[in-house]
Amino acid sequence: MLSAQAAPVIDVQGLVKIYGTHRAVDGLSFQVRAGECFGLLGPNGAGKSTTLRLLLGLSQPQDGRIELLGLPIPARAREARARIGVVPQTDALDPDFSVAENLMVFGRYFGMRSSDIARRIPDLLDFAGLGGKRDAKIGELSGGMKRRLTLARALVNDPEILFLDEPTTGLDPQARHLIWERLKQLLKQGKTILLTTHFMDEAERLCGRLAIVDHGRLIAQSTPAQLIAREIEPQVIEIVGDAPLAWAERASRTPGCARVETIGETVFAYCTDPHPLAAALEADPVVRGLQRRANLEDVFLKLTGRDLRD
Amino acid sequence: MMPSRSLFALPAPSLRFVPIYLRNLLVWRKLALASVLGNIADPLITLVAFGYGLGALLPRVEGVPYIVFLAAGSVCMSTAMAASFEALYSAYSRMQVQQTWASILNAPVELEDVLIAEWLWAATKSMFSGLAIIAVMLALNISRSPTLLLLLPVIMLTGLAFGGIGLCFNALARGYDFFTYYFTLVITPMVFISGVYYPMTALPEWLATLAHWLPLAAAVDLARPLVLGQWPADAAQRFAVLVAYCVVSFVVALALTRRRLRT
Numbered sequence: 001m002l003s004a005q006a007a008p009v010i011d012v013q014g015l016v017k018i019y020g021t022h023r024a025v026d027g028l029s030f031q032v033r034a035g036e037c038f039g040l041l042g043p044n045g046a047g048k049s050t051t052l053r054l055l056l057g058l059s060q061p062q063d064g065r066i067e068l069l070g071l072p073i074p075a076r077a078r079e080a081r082a083r084i085g086v087v088p089q090t091d092a093l094d095p096d097f098s099v100a101e102n103l104m105v106f107g108r109y110f111g112m113r114s115s116d117i118a119r120r121i122p123d124l125l126d127f128a129g130l131g132g133k134r135d136a137k138i139g140e141l142s143g144g145m146k147r148r149l150t151l152a153r154a155l156v157n158d159p160e161i162l163f164l165d166e167p168t169t170g171l172d173p174q175a176r177h178l179i180w181e182r183l184k185q186l187l188k189q190g191k192t193i194l195l196t197t198h199f200m201d202e203a204e205r206l207c208g209r210l211a212i213v214d215h216g217r218l219i220a221q222s223t224p225a226q227l228i229a230r231e232i233e234p235q236v237i238e239i240v241g242d243a244p245l246a247w248a249e250r251a252s253r254t255p256g257c258a259r260v261e262t263i264g265e266t267v268f269a270y271c272t273d274p275h276p277l278a279a280a281l282e283a284d285p286v287v288r289g290l291q292r293r294a295n296l297e298d299v300f301l302k303l304t305g306r307d308l309r310d
Numbered sequence: 311m312m313p314s315r316s317l318f319a320l321p322a323p324s325l326r327f328v329p330i331y332l333r334n335l336l337v338w339r340k341l342a343l344a345s346v347l348g349n350i351a352d353p354l355i356t357l358v359a360f361g362y363g364l365g366a367l368l369p370r371v372e373g374v375p376y377i378v379f380l381a382a383g384s385v386c387m388s389t390a391m392a393a394s395f396e397a398l399y400s401a402y403s404r405m406q407v408q409q410t411w412a413s414i415l416n417a418p419v420e421l422e423d424v425l426i427a428e429w430l431w432a433a434t435k436s437m438f439s440g441l442a443i444i445a446v447m448l449a450l451n452i453s454r455s456p457t458l459l460l461l462l463p464v465i466m467l468t469g470l471a472f473g474g475i476g477l478c479f480n481a482l483a484r485g486y487d488f489f490t491y492y493f494t495l496v497i498t499p500m501v502f503i504s505g506v507y508y509p510m511t512a513l514p515e516w517l518a519t520l521a522h523w524l525p526l527a528a529a530v531d532l533a534r535p536l537v538l539g540q541w542p543a544d545a546a547q548r549f550a551v552l553v554a555y556c557v558v559s560f561v562v563a564l565a566l567t568r569r570r571l572r573t
Binding site: 019056058059060078079081082084086088090092093094095096097101105106108109110111153157 | 326329330332333336337340341408409410412413414415416417418419420572573
């Protein structure tokens, strides 16, 4: 387990980044300790990727303080990047090179010797499940394989910290689970992971702690379980039927129902005690009610709203 | 408030650009044949078609057969074109389309390392084109003067100058279409007034004065006497003009690229 006294390997205080009049990052602060998996959650445009760029020293903040592995950013960002691996949102693999050449060429950017990189390549490919694809062209790889190669590429310098920007967006469930498996292995090896995502199950599975970010501001930060316990009623009943408004009205008057939201034809009733409403629903044969435990997605939607962000 | 480094800050000396340069070289090696053919076919056809075809109809130009006159212009034009092409279309696809620069910048290198690598690479690739035309000159016995060796620094500087100018426009580009304008509005007119196809004395005086200070004219003024086995007139001044284009264009390209990417 983590010791609370351990110095943070990522320390962000009051970070501000403004584009024109848009405050993309607006006073963000968080800390990540060695060996942790920390998730930055937020809707599209919340400032997650901008935050990663600022952390890597690729963008200059207007205000705030960043330290990575004890190094001030952006002043000593290059030294910090030597000890960090990045899985960007777009793979940006080199399409003219084979799988192994991609790793070789990328390792050289870190000043590594070709012979040292060559020695690492078989292990990296095995880890990524690409052992048989060493000489394959990038165009021949599936989306999941490209993602795993990008992960292998981020590990070429044996980094202490991994930044992953939406690592499983666009992948099918099989590919997604394989990536999660590999990330868990890396955590076991003691790597620190900073992950952005808008998949709540991803955050719940991987992250020891997470921060929900919206409009560049941190709106909640804790462990997944604590966030659910603190921010939202424990039970949710989803009601699907013909007359949502009537049921929404009725649910809001039912004891044990703290909050009711209607989205299209579905009523979401957030309950401290689901039994009275469940009983009422059972008596009505026309509507369907689905009772479940509240999850991180409920917290996320409560805190960031249901408006589309594209 | 974080101190923000000036857009015009000069890069500190470092060899970090080498692996980035090697990356481009490695890609080129895979596609070398197609790439070389593409780069030299056009100027080669121009040289042979105009040199022999048009040359048969023309009297001697500046005291030499037309193909000998044209050869020096062809070397410079081919070099300028190849450097421009690499610094525009190819660099743009690495910067914007393939996001190659973005992934390189996650490694411990700086934007100036990437730009130095691209600049030197554009010059290298343009030298391949210039050398190919020199090889044709040797093969067709257009010139076999020992002073041809001095063409090497001239084509290197020409490549650096046009690579640097190309990188400036690369940093301003919103898409590939932009480069079509650059070629038709900047490069093509420059070719026609820089003494590649005919002596600049054929130009109106005001245009000749303007053209005199263009990088391609400086390159042609240096190259043509060297093809004929002579020492160029005003060599130091013409050399200085080319060097100035190299230095200024690179500093401006670096500033514009920083403004574009370091947001």
